[in-house]
Amino acid sequence: MKTTDTNVKIPMALTVENVCPMCGESHYLDLDEDSSARYMAYLMGFGLIQEALPDYNAIEREFCKTGYCPKCQNLLFEVDTSNSRIV
Numbered sequence: 001m002k003t004t005d006t007n008v009k010i011p012m013a014l015t016v017e018n019v020c021p022m023c024g025e026s027h028y029l030d031l032d033e034d035s036s037a038r039y040m041a042y043l044m045g046f047g048l049i050q051e052a053l054p055d056y057n058a059i060e061r062e063f064c065k066t067g068y069c070p071k072c073q074n075l076l077f078e079v080d081t082s083n084s085r086i087v
């Protein structure tokens with residue numbers, strides 16, 4: 001008998017791509033599958049960015065939220081951006 005599994009999980013890992021509103025350069029951040037699913041929910045208006053991306057640091061979350069690249073966040077907020085995985 002052929003069964004249909006309706007709970008198939010489609011693996012999907014997003015890369016967040018943003019054009020920085022300050023310098024105009026494109027930057028990218030790879031999300032893992034679980035984070036991607038939570039980030040999609042966040043974009044649709046569910047929850048907070050802190051809850052969506054708990055495994056990512058404040059610099060990376062700010063990038064996902066506002067698009068500011070590490071270099072410009074460093075200039076704007078005087079934060080240490082050396083540990084970010086944004087490329």
Ligand SMILES: [Zn+2]
Nearest residue numbers: 020023069072
């Ligand atoms: Zn920038």
